[in-house]
Amino acid sequence: MRFILRRLGFYLVAFWASITLNFLLPRFMPGDPVSRMFARSQDRMQPEQIEALRKLLGVDDRPLWAQYTDYLHNIFTGNMGVSISRFPTPVTEVISSQIGWTLLLGGTALVIAAVVGNLLGIAAAWRRGGAVDSALPPVLVFIGSFPYFWLAMGALYLFGVVLGWFPIRHAFTDGLEPGFTPEFIGDVAAHLVLPALTIVLVSIGGWMLGMRNTMIATNSEDYITMAEAKGLRPGRIMLRYAARNAMLPSVTSFGMGLGFVVGGALLTEVVFAYPGVGYQLLNAVQGLDYPLMQGLFLTITAAVLLANFLVDILYVRLDPRVRSN
Amino acid sequence: MATAILQQPGTTAGKTAAAKPKTSRSFLRGLLANRKALAGMAVLAVFIVLALLAPVLFPGDPSRITAMASLEPDAEHLLGTTAKGQDVLALTVHGARSSLLVGLTVGFASTFIGILVGLASAYFGRFIDEALSLVTNVFLLLPGLPLLVILAAFLPPGLGTVILVLVVTGWAGSARVLRSQALSIRSKDFVAAAVVSGERAGRIMFREILPNMASIVMGTLLACVIYGIGAQAGLEFLGLGDVSTVSWGNNLFWAGNEGALLTGSWWVFVPSGACIALVAFALALINYAVDEVTNPRLRKIKAPAAAPVQSAPDTRATIERSAAQ
Numbered sequence: 100m101r102f103i104l105r106r107l108g109f110y111l112v113a114f115w116a117s118i119t120l121n122f123l124l125p126r127f128m129p130g131d132p133v134s135r136m137f138a139r140s141q142d143r144m145q146p147e148q149i150e151a152l153r154k155l156l157g158v159d160d161r162p163l164w165a166q167y168t169d170y171l172h173n174i175f176t177g178n179m180g181v182s183i184s185r186f187p188t189p190v191t192e193v194i195s196s197q198i199g200w201t202l203l204l205g206g207t208a209l210v211i212a213a214v215v216g217n218l219l220g221i222a223a224a225w226r227r228g229g230a231v232d233s234a235l236p237p238v239l240v241f242i243g244s245f246p247y248f249w250l251a252m253g254a255l256y257l258f259g260v261v262l263g264w265f266p267i268r269h270a271f272t273d274g275l276e277p278g279f280t281p282e283f284i285g286d287v288a289a290h291l292v293l294p295a296l297t298i299v300l301v302s303i304g305g306w307m308l309g310m311r312n313t314m315i316a317t318n319s320e321d322y323i324t325m326a327e328a329k330g331l332r333p334g335r336i337m338l339r340y341a342a343r344n345a346m347l348p349s350v351t352s353f354g355m356g357l358g359f360v361v362g363g364a365l366l367t368e369v370v371f372a373y374p375g376v377g378y379q380l381l382n383a384v385q386g387l388d389y390p391l392m393q394g395l396f397l398t399i400t401a402a403v404l405l406a407n408f409l410v411d412i413l414y415v416r417l418d419p420r421v422r423s424n
Numbered sequence: 425m426a427t428a429i430l431q432q433p434g435t436t437a438g439k440t441a442a443a444k445p446k447t448s449r450s451f452l453r454g455l456l457a458n459r460k461a462l463a464g465m466a467v468l469a470v471f472i473v474l475a476l477l478a479p480v481l482f483p484g485d486p487s488r489i490t491a492m493a494s495l496e497p498d499a500e501h502l503l504g505t506t507a508k509g510q511d512v513l514a515l516t517v518h519g520a521r522s523s524l525l526v527g528l529t530v531g532f533a534s535t536f537i538g539i540l541v542g543l544a545s546a547y548f549g550r551f552i553d554e555a556l557s558l559v560t561n562v563f564l565l566l567p568g569l570p571l572l573v574i575l576a577a578f579l580p581p582g583l584g585t586v587i588l589v590l591v592v593t594g595w596a597g598s599a600r601v602l603r604s605q606a607l608s609i610r611s612k613d614f615v616a617a618a619v620v621s622g623e624r625a626g627r628i629m630f631r632e633i634l635p636n637m638a639s640i641v642m643g644t645l646l647a648c649v650i651y652g653i654g655a656q657a658g659l660e661f662l663g664l665g666d667v668s669t670v671s672w673g674n675n676l677f678w679a680g681n682e683g684a685l686l687t688g689s690w691w692v693f694v695p696s697g698a699c700i701a702l703v704a705f706a707l708a709l710i711n712y713a714v715d716e717v718t719n720p721r722l723r724k725i726k727a728p729a730a731a732p733v734q735s736a737p738d739t740r741a742t743i744e745r746s747a748a749q
Binding site: 109112113116117124125240241243244245246247248249252253255256260361365366369377380381384385392393395396399400403404407 | 558561562565566567569570571573574575576577578650654657658661662663664676680685686690693697700701702704705708709712
């Protein structure tokens with residue numbers, strides 16, 4: 100329980116840090132980005148909306164601490180202002196319409212990569228020098244060396260443009276009515292294949308090698324020798340004794356991977372024009388839509404912190420050593 | 425992070441370092457006898473030579489227009505030309521300069537900060553350790569790519585911004601790994617002896633502790649350089665770098681911008697991505713070689729079950745994962 104509270108405190112500090120970063124960035128950056136934004140979009144906005152945005156982004160003459168308390172108040176009441184590029188939609192509305200796609204894409208890719216990568220790692224560590232152990236790691240490391248977006252564009256070109264097997268952009272075919280119909284779900288799945296596959300391809304190597312190296316360490320533990328001496332079936336020793344104890348670092352990686360899901364799919368989303376928060380973040384940056392940019396960054400951070408906290412709770416269940424002290 | 429709890433004092437590298445005073449020499453010899461390391465260093469050397477000789481091999485501005493647009497590779501333009509009519513080979517060779525420069529600068533700077541933070545944490549302990557670890561963990565947890573994008577959007581574009589932003593988002597991973605290693609060395613007797621004999625803090629940190637973690641520092645440095653090169657390319661691909669410089673990331677940005685793939689000009693798109701991959705792969709090879717040389721368990725197929733050496737297998741995975749972000 101003390102462990103959980105400590106972690107909770109840490110995540111609150113981290114969240115406060117990102118809010119403060121968000122608050123300070125537009126106020127201390129050179130070149131006055133906010134004025135640039137207003138210059139671009141002034142004619143479309145009401146005077147009171149401009150005033151509200153000025154307050155949010157710090158272009159007013161009040162002392163800094165007053166701005167800061169106001170800012171905190173706004174954040175915690177869910178008021179992140181209105182989007183400039185999608186004026187006059189509130190930022191929160193823009194984000195909530197897109198985070199689902201990011202979670203779908205990133206979640207699918209993460210689960211596939213983690214499960215397959217860990218299984219490969221187990222197989223490689225169990226048969227040192229075998230086919231899986233000697234052939235796969237170099238290949239996967241080599242694939243992992245390629246820039247993410249480069250592989251994604253290559254896959255897009257090959258399977259989308261040349262071969263035409265998969266759709267090349269967006270999360271579903273334009274004009275299709277969203278709903279829980281077989282047609283729509285199939286369409287979404289088809290759009291998901293290429294982006295998810297490219298993420299899996301580059302991230303699977305890390306999972307595999309991490310699991311392999313941990314498991315090599317557990318393989319030489321005394322309890323493995325003991326299990327062998329008892330005459331247990333090798334498959335049982337591999338999964339229930341060695342792999343089970345080697346899983347813990349992978350659980351932590353999974354937590355960090357969740358962070359990658361929300362934020363890291365940015366490049367993939369950009370290449371495939373997938374309508375998630377990463378794609379939107381880049382659009383916001385290009386459109387000088389600072390309120391949306393800040394809202395997206397805070398949402399992404401909050402999601403990452405929440406995911407890590409959940410993993411910590413899981414960790415307490417999995418590892419008795421954490422509970423005892 | 426939750427793994428910090430599991431980090432046992434006395435990792436493998438620390439043990440061998442304490443046992444043999446001349447580790448660094450035998451470490452280098454082991455590295456030179458390692459096939460992976462040699463292959464990696466050879467590839468890296470080729471790219472460094474190319475980068476240094478770029479003005480001799482392709483004199484003049486590489487982005488000037490020299491030929492017809494979108495020519496396929498032939499004898500005169502070995503890698504063809506872009507949609508603007510620039511020579512792709514010249515762009516690629518010149519691109520090595522900026523990419524390697526940024527990658528190495530980011531790598532060295534992040535490792536340097538990581539060393540300072542890690543050593544200070546481990547040596548002073550208590551309050552300083554708590555505070556530094558908190559900051560490190562917060563930076564580790566903030567989603568890397570979105571933070572990169574936000575920072576790059578607020579700062580004025582330029583090479584300096586790119587480097588600054590990459591260091592800000594990249595140092596935390598190395599700090600965490602180096603701290604846990606420094607902690608294990610801090611608890612060794614020879615450090616206690618140095619403290620008792622009244623040596624100054626700086627001397628103990630840099631002359632007693634640091635030389636004994638040379639291999640981990642090297643691994644961290646390599647991981648940071650890989651991160652730097654990859655993240656720079658990603659940032660530039662998104663159009664958030666300095667688009668006027670010639671680098672691999674910018675080459676790919678322009679390739680995407682000019683629709684190289686949609687018109688089928690794969691030769692514009694392939695070379696820069698392949699170069700990034702080759703450099704990253706070469707660095708990864710050296711990194712694995714460092715790991716094999718310092719961790720006997722990964723080197724020998726049949727690990728001796730007797731030596732109860734605690735290894736920290738999750739550190740590598742952590743670096744990898746944070747580098748991927």
